Amino acid sequence: MTILGNDPRNQPPGSAPDPDSDSGTDAGVDDAVDGSGDGKREQLAAITRRGDGERLTTNQGLGIVDDQNTLKVGDRGPALLEDFLLREKITHFDHERIPERVVHARGAAAHGYFQVYADQSALTKAAFLQDPAVRTPVFVRFSTVAGSRGSSDLARDVRGFAVKFYTTEGNYDLVGNNMPVFFIQDAIKFPDLVHAVKPEPHNEIPQAASAHDTFWDFISLMPEAMHMVLWVMSDRGIPRSLRMMEGFGVHSFRFVTADGTSSFVKFHWKPLLGVHSLIWPEALQVSGHDPDFHRRDLWEAIDGGAFPEWELGVQVVPEADEHRFAFDLLDATKLIPEELVPVQRIGKMTLNRNVDNYFAETEQVAFHAGHVVPGIDFSDDPLLAGRLFSYTDTQLLRLGGPNFHQIPINRPLASAHNHQRDGLHRQTIDAGRVAYSPNTLGGGCPMQVPSAAGGFSTHAATVTGDKRRRRGPKFFDHYSQAAMFLNSLADWEQAHLVAALQFELGKVVTAAVVERMLGQLQQVQPALAQRVSIGLGIPVPASIELPLNRSVPEDADPAAFASVPVDSSLLPSPALSMARRQPGGIATRCIAILAANGVDAGSVHAMQDALLAAGARSKIVAPHGGALHCADGSSMRIDHSLLTTRSVMFDAVFVAGGADSVAELARHSGARHFVHEAYWHFKTIAAVAEGCSLVDAADVGETLPDGSGADPGMLLLREGAVAPMIDGFIGAIGRHRHWERERAALRRG
Numbered sequence: 173m174t175i176l177g178n179d180p181r182n183q184p185p186g187s188a189p190d191p192d193s194d195s196g197t198d199a200g201v202d203d204a205v206d207g208s209g210d211g212k213r214e215q216l217a218a219i220t221r222r223g224d225g226e227r228l229t230t231n232q233g234l235g236i237v238d239d240q241n242t243l244k245v246g247d248r249g250p251a252l253l254e255d256f257l258l259r260e261k262i263t264h265f266d267h268e269r270i271p272e273r274v275v276h277a278r279g280a281a282a283h284g285y286f287q288v289y290a291d292q293s294a295l296t297k298a299a300f301l302q303d304p305a306v307r308t309p310v311f312v313r314f315s316t317v318a319g320s321r322g323s324s325d326l327a328r329d330v331r332g333f334a335v336k337f338y339t340t341e342g343n344y345d346l347v348g349n350n351m352p353v354f355f356i357q358d359a360i361k362f363p364d365l366v367h368a369v370k371p372e373p374h375n376e377i378p379q380a381a382s383a384h385d386t387f388w389d390f391i392s393l394m395p396e397a398m399h400m401v402l403w404v405m406s407d408r409g410i411p412r413s414l415r416m417m418e419g420f421g422v423h424s425f426r427f428v429t430a431d432g433t434s435s436f437v438k439f440h441w442k443p444l445l446g447v448h449s450l451i452w453p454e455a456l457q458v459s460g461h462d463p464d465f466h467r468r469d470l471w472e473a474i475d476g477g478a479f480p481e482w483e484l485g486v487q488v489v490p491e492a493d494e495h496r497f498a499f500d501l502l503d504a505t506k507l508i509p510e511e512l513v514p515v516q517r518i519g520k521m522t523l524n525r526n527v528d529n530y531f532a533e534t535e536q537v538a539f540h541a542g543h544v545v546p547g548i549d550f551s552d553d554p555l556l557a558g559r560l561f562s563y564t565d566t567q568l569l570r571l572g573g574p575n576f577h578q579i580p581i582n583r584p585l586a587s588a589h590n591h592q593r594d595g596l597h598r599q600t601i602d603a604g605r606v607a608y609s610p611n612t613l614g615g616g617c618p619m620q621v622p623s624a625a626g627g628f629s630t631h632a633a634t635v636t637g638d639k640r641r642r643r644g645p646k647f648f649d650h651y652s653q654a655a656m657f658l659n660s661l662a663d664w665e666q667a668h669l670v671a672a673l674q675f676e677l678g679k680v681v682t683a684a685v686v687e688r689m690l691g692q693l694q695q696v697q698p699a700l701a702q703r704v705s706i707g708l709g710i711p712v713p714a715s716i717e718l719p720l721n722r723s724v725p726e727d728a729d730p731a732a733f734a735s736v737p738v739d740s741s742l743l744p745s746p747a748l749s750m751a752r753r754q755p756g757g758i759a760t761r762c763i764a765i766l767a768a769n770g771v772d773a774g775s776v777h778a779m780q781d782a783l784l785a786a787g788a789r790s791k792i793v794a795p796h797g798g799a800l801h802c803a804d805g806s807s808m809r810i811d812h813s814l815l816t817t818r819s820v821m822f823d824a825v826f827v828a829g830g831a832d833s834v835a836e837l838a839r840h841s842g843a844r845h846f847v848h849e850a851y852w853h854f855k856t857i858a859a860v861a862e863g864c865s866l867v868d869a870a871d872v873g874e875t876l877p878d879g880s881g882a883d884p885g886m887l888l889l890r891e892g893a894v895a896p897m898i899d900g901f902i903g904a905i906g907r908h909r910h911w912e913r914e915r916a917a918l919r920r921g
């Protein structure tokens with residue numbers, strides 16, 4: 173392992189490294205880059221401390237005899253200032269916290285690896301996208317945006333999806349979200365957006381929620397935000413699991429090949445478990461019951477060996493086609509419909525290891541949209557430009573100085589050598605007297621790397637124009653893609669979006685803000701504004717003065733901005749609907765098995781085995797904790813009592829047979845409520861033999877709420893053994909939810 177010294181790979185071809193060179197290096201770990209995907213694990217393992225079997229010491233290694241009592245005069249004090257053990261311990265404790273991220277403060281992360289399916293040299297020279305045999309280590313952090321570190325996972329919000337690839341050419345960070353567009357077009361508006369959505373500054377209310385006046389005041393004045401707002405109000409804002417979210421790089425980036433050919437690229441992550449969400453009433457309850465729901469779900473899945481996987485997708489647009497679309501590729505509030513430019517799936521990411529220490533890894537990881545590798549470059553997206561400044565700046569504050577790249581989780585696997593020196597918390601001993609370039613005393617090292625030898629050189633794009641504060645003309649079409657998104661959703665998805673807007677705007681106190689928002693929604697689609705207004709009890713205003721866009725420059729010809737451009741060529745894009753992104757399996761789903769003393773153990777075991785074989789998990793939920801006495805005299809361990817869990821923690825419910833068991837459950841209001849609630853969250857419910865009477869007692873039925881037909885999510889086998897219903901149960905869970913039940917309930921009114 174090389175910690176200090178020159179790395180020959182940084183020398184131009186033919187130049188011999190000088191072993192006595194004075195140049196410093198930055199914690200490079202050469203032999204960790206071995207393509208097995210384990211390099212980062214080994215690098216971190218080398219500095220991981222475990223207390224097992226160790227003696228207790230001070231930070232200086234001094235053995236501590238008594239860690240229970242402060243040094244005092246006599247038995248009752250006073251305590252002595254001389255007590256350096258007390259002082260060291262308390263001082264360290266007092267300094268344990270660092271500033272939380274200004275956005276994306278709450279997160280969960282895991283390690284894994286990425287493997288490309290086939291050589292992508294026709295698209296990019298990026299080394300990690302060439303060899304299918306190579307596993308590139310990754311560290312992925314998911315996050316909510318608005319809430320503080322201690323807030324709930326279940327907030328309606330965008331989710332961050334940030335991936336750090338530890339490539340042989342240095343770290344590459346793909347810092348994206350679970351939505352393909354953004355609220356604003358220009359980074360200069362980012363502080364305003366964040367100030368508007370964060371808790372209001374005078375009273376710091378509300379936490380992790382956009383349902384308040386300042387957010388909607390801002391949004392109602394920002395027509396460019398309409399597309400993204402609809403994404404956040406859709407069920408994408410409340411994922412079922414971090415493992416079941418798509419990810420998007422949002423901006424157009426560039427791919428660059430070895431011969432210098434550049435194309436525009438949009439990045440996608442496609443989860444192999446499909447894209448699934450909660451519904452809002454459920455999210456509210458989960459939030460109270462287990463605010464760590466998403467973190468726990470990710471942790472337990474990885475811990476249990478059900479490693480989440482995503483395919484990396486790319487939409488590639490040749491440079492010659494840059495202006496082919498009605499929207500501008502540089503506008504981060506627009507997506508490229510997959511029907512126009514298909515997503516090519518080029519590789520797969522697997523997360524297979526939880527962190528050892530939340531603070532050291534998840535909290536201290538520093539992502540940066542500007543960490544690229546040769547073969548990946550930036551477009552002129554004005555939102556991206558601001559990001560490129562912001563990320564280093566924020567880490568300087570958050571991680572306490574310019575050496576945050578030397579924090580273990582941030583260290584590249586590729587060796588790093590340069591003339592940067594000193595600063596707070598420097599971790600390397602940069603030996604020698606040469607810390608400048610050019611030099612002869614250090615043999616000229618470290619030397620610049622020609623692009624042919626793997627160095628990064630910016631793609632030579634031609635730019636012309638006047639210097640001014642403007643946006644491209646296509647940026648002003650704010651509503652076409654918002655309408656396209658809405659029209660692409662299934663009816664139940666649209667209904668949820670309408671309800672979300674009703675909830676959020678229903679929390680807004682200032683009437684003028686609500687009216688202005690209705691005016692904005694009217695621009696997207698009059699029917700949308702109408703539907704939202706019904707729930708609010710506020711009519712859509714006949715006319716309302718809408719700011720077309722505050723960004724119209726003062727020196728512009730007003731006539732040029734008088735009308736809003738509209739893209740009438742856009743058709744609904746089925747790829748945008750979650751309804752079409754559901755593969756149907758039940759892998760990693762969690763099913764509650766309701767049981768009490770006297771349960772028919774046979775039906776429970778048969779169901780448990782079948783669910784396990786299909787990759788799902790099941791938990792026994794009973795009126796009390798401990799163990800159950802089964803009808804056949806055996807006993808069964810209980811996973812949760814009805815006191816400690818709710819139906820919202822599960823994807824489906826099975827009620828086992830056994831006369832005594834079901835009689836006890838039917839008397840238990842918690843058990844009846846469990847089934848009732850699962851039904852109204854449109855989940856699959858199955859019961860066998862006597863178990864069916866609990867479903868009857870829960871006041872839910874086998875026909876759809878309006879009587880229009882059989883409910884495909886209700887499987888009641890009133891007689892016989894459980895075996896014949898198992899396939900049907902698994903198939904029904906694979907549909908995630910039974911939206912026809914919701915539709916029928918809406919029809920019934």
Ligand code: HDD
Pocket residue numbers: 273274275276279313314315331332333334347348349353354358359360362421422423504537538539555558559562563566567
């Ligand atoms: Fe950002 C964090 C994603 C625009 C400034 N951003 C942050 C994280 C994600 C994103 C996932 C959390 C990373 C982590 O887990 O540590 N940000 C995005 C996306 C954007 C975007 C997808 C638009 C396409 N961001 C954006 C702009 C700015 C920032 C326009 C500023 C001009 N973002 C930051 C930041 C953060 C951050 C303040 C907070 C903590 C951090 O960087 O490390 O610098």
